[in-house]
Amino acid sequence: MQYTGRAGKLFNSFNVVFLTIVAIVTVYPFWDTFVVSIIPLEEYLGSSIHLFPKAITFEAYTYLFSMNELWKSYGVTLFITVVGTALNMILTVLAAYALSRPSLKGQRVIMFLLVFTMMFSGGIIPTYLVVKDLGMMNSVWALIIPSALNTYNLIIMKNFFSSMPDGLVEAAKIDGSNDLGILFKIVIPLSMPAISTITLFYAVTRWNDFFNAIFFISDKELWPLQLFLRSMLFENESSYSGGGDSMFLLGPSIKMATVMAASIPVMLIYPFFQKYFINGVLIGGVKE
Incomplete structure (x- = not known):
C-alpha cells in the first residue's frame, strides 16, 4: 500500500x-x-x-553424494514424510469435519480434551515407554505413529470447515448424500487452500524431525536425513579424505554441503504452496 x-x-x-x-x-x-x-x-x-x-x-558434494548412508537416510525420510503426512491428513480431515458439525454430541468435551493435550503432555519418558511397550523401537513407525495428529493443525482445519455455509451441507443431505459423500465431494474440494497449507506444515515437520529419531532409532540403517546431518555436523570436525591434489577438508565443506542437501528439497517445493498460505491460515482462523 x-x-x-x-x-x-x-x-x-x-x-x-x-x-x-x-x-x-x-x-x-x-x-x-x-x-x-x-x-x-x-x-x-x-x-x-x-x-x-x-x-x-564441488569436491564436498561429490564426496557427499557418493555416500550410501546419505541415500539410505533420504529414503527413510521420504518414506516418513510421504506416509506420515498422508496419515496426518487423513486423521486431521476426518476429525476436523466431525468436530465442525454442530450435531456432534459431546463436541465441547472432545475439544476440551484435545486442547488440554496442547498445554499438558506426558513428556519424553512416558512417550518413550509407550513406544517401547508397543514394540516400535528401531522402526520408522516410531517416527510416524506418536505424532499422527497435531492439535493445532486440527483446530485450524476445524475452523475452516465451520466457516463453510451450512446451506451447502443441508442441500447435499436433501439430495441424499451421506457424511462421507459430503466430505469428499463438497467439503474437501472447497477446502484445498487450507488442506494444502496444513499438508505443507505436516510435511516440513516430518522432513525436519530428528528429535524423536534420537530417542527411538539406534540402527544407523534407519537414520532419517536430519539424524544423518546431525552426525555429519558433530562427528566430522576435521576429517580428511584422499591425498595430494584431491585432499580437502571434510569439516566445514562437507557439513555445509549436507545442510544444503537437506534444505534444498523443501525450498524447491515451498513456492508451489506459498499462494495457499495466507488464504488457508486466515480463513482457518476467522469464522465468517
Missing part, C-alpha cells in the same frame, strides 16, 4: 529499508552455507565472512 504526502513517502521509504534489512538477514545464512560448501579450504580459512566465492570446487 502506497501512502501520499511527505509523511507517507517517509513511511514507505522506512518500510523499504526495514524489509530489505530483514530480507538480507534472512537470506544471508543460506547464502553463507552455500558459499562455504563450494569454496576451497584455503579460502574458508582466510576469512570469517564469505560473501562471494573466489574459487569454486
